[in-house]
Amino acid sequence: MKTLTEDILYRVIKKRAKDSHKGTYGRVLIIGGTAQFGGAVIMNALAAVNSGAGLVTVATDPSNFTALHSHLPEAMVVDFNEDLTEYIKKSDVVLIGSGLGDRIDLVQHTFYAILPRQILIVDGSALTLVAEHKLKWPKSRLVLTPHQMEWQRLSGVTINEQAFEAFNMLAQQRMNVEPILVLKQHHTQIYTNDCAFEIPVGGPYQATGGMGDTLAGMIAGFTAQFMLSFSEAILAAVYAHSAIADELAETRYITLPTEISASIPEFMHRYSR
Numbered sequence: 001m002k003t004l005t006e007d008i009l010y011r012v013i014k015k016r017a018k019d020s021h022k023g024t025y026g027r028v029l030i031i032g033g034t035a036q037f038g039g040a041v042i043m044n045a046l047a048a049v050n051s052g053a054g055l056v057t058v059a060t061d062p063s064n065f066t067a068l069h070s071h072l073p074e075a076m077v078v079d080f081n082e083d084l085t086e087y088i089k090k091s092d093v094v095l096i097g098s099g100l101g102d103r104i105d106l107v108q109h110t111f112y113a114i115l116p117r118q119i120l121i122v123d124g125s126a127l128t129l130v131a132e133h134k135l136k137w138p139k140s141r142l143v144l145t146p147h148q149m150e151w152q153r154l155s156g157v158t159i160n161e162q163a164f165e166a167f168n169m170l171a172q173q174r175m176n177v178e179p180i181l182v183l184k185q186h187h188t189q190i191y192t193n194d195c196a197f198e199i200p201v202g203g204p205y206q207a208t209g210g211m212g213d214t215l216a217g218m219i220a221g222f223t224a225q226f227m228l229s230f231s232e233a234i235l236a237a238v239y240a241h242s243a244i245a246d247e248l249a250e251t252r253y254i255t256l257p258t259e260i261s262a263s264i265p266e267f268m269h270r271y272s273r
């Protein structure tokens, strides 16, 4: 297990080219947020937009539209009960699962419509649904962001066994496509195709609902715009998420997910060269 250092931020976060435009920084589609869990997609989208994704569209329950727009007029919306095929096709990155409830139909359709060149991030309820329904993974560039209970449901590796790197690596390799696995916990681990990393940053001030939704949105924003290295963009997003929390925690008892998102642009500015 390698310990990541802040060097990953300098390697990934680049100064923007003068002649670039929103199309340069990627199109993200976020699918999630039943009427009960609208906050989850709002936190996904706040994180993706603040990380610098060029265009962000949220496919969600229509009852979430007004709340989303009042938090984030930068995001576009579509009713997730419509046919999303064209929206999926147009995206560089699709993030599905935060606050998705029991909408297995949306997971099945997204897995069917996603193309091999596209990035698919699977989070939250979508992971639980895949485990319950034993769905086959699609052949896209796949990122899974389970917390330890979600990973136990998916892989059969119990939370106790997860302390052993080899169990997680074997489970990851048994999937028919090898996903990048972000195994969330205190000092989150990331399993790429050939290596395992651990972040040395982050703490219990992050233990609040929506913290993982924010991380998933950051991974979407980073992978959408820093295309040179897919796995390094993920490592940088995971590191930045907790490093920002550490900075906020110098003056706070808990760190709110929405405050983390608000701090992303200033944080990235410091690391861009």
Ligand SMILES: NC(=O)C1=CN([C@@H]2O[C@H](COP(=O)(O)OP(=O)(O)OC[C@H]3O[C@@H](n4cnc5c(N)ncnc54)[C@H](O)[C@@H]3O)[C@@H](O)[C@H]2O)[C@@H](O)CC1
Pocket (backbone or CB within 6 Å): 036, 037, 038, 039, 040, 041, 097, 098, 099, 100, 101, 123, 124, 125, 126, 128, 147, 148, 149, 150, 159, 184, 185, 186, 209, 210, 211, 212, 213
């Ligand atoms: N405002 C919102 O709309 C929110 C929506 N959420 C959504 O709610 C859905 C359910 O997610 P939950 O994670 O709450 O429910 P789950 O039932 O999937 O997992 C939560 C349980 O797992 C256990 N657990 C063990 N190890 C853990 C670890 N390392 N980290 C976290 N939990 C661990 C905890 O005891 C906890 O009760 C997801 O789709 C999620 O995106 C949550 O993000 C909370 C906020």
Ligand SMILES: Nc1ncnc2c1ncn2[C@@H]1O[C@H](COP(=O)(O)OP(=O)(O)O)[C@@H](O)[C@H]1O
Pocket (backbone or CB within 6 Å): 124, 146, 147, 184, 185, 186, 187, 188, 201, 202, 203, 204, 205, 206, 207, 208, 209, 210, 211, 212, 213, 214, 215
């Ligand atoms: N004690 C802790 N130390 C470090 N990070 C933590 C701690 N507790 C939670 N986190 C982080 O908070 C996030 C929680 O994700 P998740 O459980 O999916 O939240 P949610 O689904 O509510 O958004 C993960 O990134 C996890 O690593």
Ligand SMILES: [Mg+2]
Pocket (backbone or CB within 6 Å): 123, 124, 147, 212, 213
């Ligand atoms: Mg979660």
